[in-house]
Amino acid sequence: MKTLPIALSALLIALFFLSLSIGPEPISLWRSMLDLWRGEETIQAVILSEIRLPRALIGVFAGATLGLCGAAMQGLLRNPLASPGLVGSSSGAALFAICFLYFYSGTTGTLLLPAAGMAGALGATVLVYALAGSQASITTLILAGVAINALATALMSLLLNLAPSPYAVRELVLWTLGDLSDRSMQDFWLMLGPTLVGWAMLIGIGNKLSALTLGEETASTLGINTNQLRWRVFIAVALAVGSCVATTGMIGFIGLAIPHMLRPLVSHDPARLLPASALGGATMLLAADIVVRLVPTDSPLKVGVVTALVGAPFFLHLVLRSRREYL
Amino acid sequence: MSLLSCQKTSVERGGRAVVSDISLDIQAGQLIGLIGPNGAGKSTLLRALAGVCKTSSGEVELLGQAIETYSPAQRAQKLAWLAQSGPINWPLSVERLIALGRTPHQSAWQKSTSTDQNVIERVLTETDCQSLRHRDATSLSGGERARVLLARALVSEPSLLLADEPVAALDLAHQLQTMELLRRYAQGEQSCLVVMHDLSLAARYCDQLILMDEGKMVASGTCNEVLTVETLRTVYGVEAEIGTGDIPWVLPKHLL
Numbered sequence: 374m375k376t377l378p379i380a381l382s383a384l385l386i387a388l389f390f391l392s393l394s395i396g397p398e399p400i401s402l403w404r405s406m407l408d409l410w411r412g413e414e415t416i417q418a419v420i421l422s423e424i425r426l427p428r429a430l431i432g433v434f435a436g437a438t439l440g441l442c443g444a445a446m447q448g449l450l451r452n453p454l455a456s457p458g459l460v461g462s463s464s465g466a467a468l469f470a471i472c473f474l475y476f477y478s479g480t481t482g483t484l485l486l487p488a489a490g491m492a493g494a495l496g497a498t499v500l501v502y503a504l505a506g507s508q509a510s511i512t513t514l515i516l517a518g519v520a521i522n523a524l525a526t527a528l529m530s531l532l533l534n535l536a537p538s539p540y541a542v543r544e545l546v547l548w549t550l551g552d553l554s555d556r557s558m559q560d561f562w563l564m565l566g567p568t569l570v571g572w573a574m575l576i577g578i579g580n581k582l583s584a585l586t587l588g589e590e591t592a593s594t595l596g597i598n599t600n601q602l603r604w605r606v607f608i609a610v611a612l613a614v615g616s617c618v619a620t621t622g623m624i625g626f627i628g629l630a631i632p633h634m635l636r637p638l639v640s641h642d643p644a645r646l647l648p649a650s651a652l653g654g655a656t657m658l659l660a661a662d663i664v665v666r667l668v669p670t671d672s673p674l675k676v677g678v679v680t681a682l683v684g685a686p687f688f689l690h691l692v693l694r695s696r697r698e699y700l
Numbered sequence: 701m702s703l704l705s706c707q708k709t710s711v712e713r714g715g716r717a718v719v720s721d722i723s724l725d726i727q728a729g730q731l732i733g734l735i736g737p738n739g740a741g742k743s744t745l746l747r748a749l750a751g752v753c754k755t756s757s758g759e760v761e762l763l764g765q766a767i768e769t770y771s772p773a774q775r776a777q778k779l780a781w782l783a784q785s786g787p788i789n790w791p792l793s794v795e796r797l798i799a800l801g802r803t804p805h806q807s808a809w810q811k812s813t814s815t816d817q818n819v820i821e822r823v824l825t826e827t828d829c830q831s832l833r834h835r836d837a838t839s840l841s842g843g844e845r846a847r848v849l850l851a852r853a854l855v856s857e858p859s860l861l862l863a864d865e866p867v868a869a870l871d872l873a874h875q876l877q878t879m880e881l882l883r884r885y886a887q888g889e890q891s892c893l894v895v896m897h898d899l900s901l902a903a904r905y906c907d908q909l910i911l912m913d914e915g916k917m918v919a920s921g922t923c924n925e926v927l928t929v930e931t932l933r934t935v936y937g938v939e940a941e942i943g944t945g946d947i948p949w950v951l952p953k954h955l956l
Binding site: 641 | 747750751752771772773774775776777779780781783786787788789790791792793796797800801803804806849852856
């Protein structure tokens with residue numbers, strides 16, 4: 374029962390150090406850590422602490438957030454196709470961040486970019502909730518989410534369409550692809566606060582999500598305030614995913630595929646799926662970010678592209694498997 | 701001791717009173733059958749008493765206190781509701797699914813205690829679900845599923861169990877087994893309010909019957925008082941023969 378979290382943790386730690394030791398500049402991980410420890414500002418120490426460490430840390434926290442929030446959303450909506458972005462948090466964050474890049478491109482407001490992303494995520498989530506109403510059925514909520522996502526995507530296209538130069542278009546598009554490179558420790562610290570608040574809000578919801586297996590009505594007779602639970606999950610997802618998207622751009626498929634992949638390994642229990650998916654998400658994003666750096670391409674590969682490329686065949690596999698089950 | 705009582709309770713749906721002016725008082729140690737034709741408002745009354753749907757008027761009291769004064773968790777420890785056809789959304793094992801019924805007795809962090817485990821084992825045996833315990837709960841047949849969901853409600857150890865047609869999908873043996881189980885459960889401090897359609901089973905096992913029609917309570921009292929040829933004619937529109945004896949029975953003969 375405990376083997377899965379332990380195995381995933383071990384894999385995650387191994388990938389973390391692998392991620393630190395990979396880059397265009399060949400440095401000795403051991404030497405640079407030693408230099409850092411002694412406080413010597415050698416080039417290898419700076420590369421480690423200013424370039425590779427933030428990249429790996431953001432990978433761990435963003436991946437864990439996507440996995441955790443995906444599992445929470447799937448548990449809440451009892452739908453294996455729910456993703457963290459379903460209630461608009463990803464596209465809302467991306468829209469606001471792109472708006473920011475579009476209107477303030479070049480200004481040194483790094484602090485404002487994550488703030489804009491968070492505002493977008495929260496705004497979109499509240500809008501979805503207001504649109505659906507507090508007593509909404511799951512289907513109404515999903516429809517409201519689809520509508521807001523479509524609107525955000527349309528507005529992003531409009532911004533791209535009206536972008537003043539091809540260079541600006543390229544910058545905006547690349548940003549939406551999802552990337553962990555060239556991030557600083559400052560980016561990491563900015564992302565960390567709201568992310569941890571979101572995680573903290575999700576602590577202790579496991580049993581409630583498990584009880585939801587019996588449906589919202591029965592869960593309410595088991596002493597669960599289902600309305601409050603919805604709000605809690607939505608706001609937590611908006612905070613955590615919003616800050617991640619504002620820092621890394623849109624990274625798809627992790628929030629959808631990781632809970633799906635791990636569910637059979639935790640006996641389909643929504644409570645046990647939460648920590649497993651957090652570990653799994655972090656592992657997958659770190660692995661994808663390592664692949665990005667190992668594959669030689671002319672223009673640098675974006676990690677969001679890799680996760681999507683891995684995710685799509687995985688879903689094909691699920692389709693084929695479920696076809697066999699029903700035959 | 702009164703476990704649950706309601707005064708002039710009404711429930712409206714779409715502007716229409718589905719349940720109107722129902723007053724009842726469930727004493728401890730009673731098995732009460734709630735009967736009536738389809739659409740009489742039996743399930744809605746049960747849902748209203750369970751707090752699943754809102755009442756438009758009337759007071760509901762649980763153990764002498766207004767039900768609104770209980771926190772959701774407190775209420776869940778006293779009162780369990782078994783839905784007519786509740787969903788099972790994930791393919792959990794039967795054992796895990798039944799354990800969900802212990803949720804009201806657990807905090808967010810608590811793992812199942814030995815008390816939880818003992819209750820679950822006992823109920824697994826009582827409901828004849830031992831052989832199903834490792835099965836995937838979504839792959840069960842209708843009757844097996846009904847037994848498992850009943851077990852889920854019973855492990856909450858509620859003072860009052862509100863069960864919506866727990867025997868409708870069961871085979872003959874399991875019908876008897878379930879009714880005997882409910883009969884044993886409804887003793888001492890505990891009671892059951894059971895919606896059912898099989899009037900013979902209702903007459904045989906229930907202490908009291910409540911007959912509903914078109915949202916109103918038509919009759920209530922002992923089985924002999926409620927089940928008469930005359931009421932079956934007016935409420936169900938059926939000519940029936942009623943056998944009274946050690947094992948009472950109701951035989952519908954033809955439509956009126």
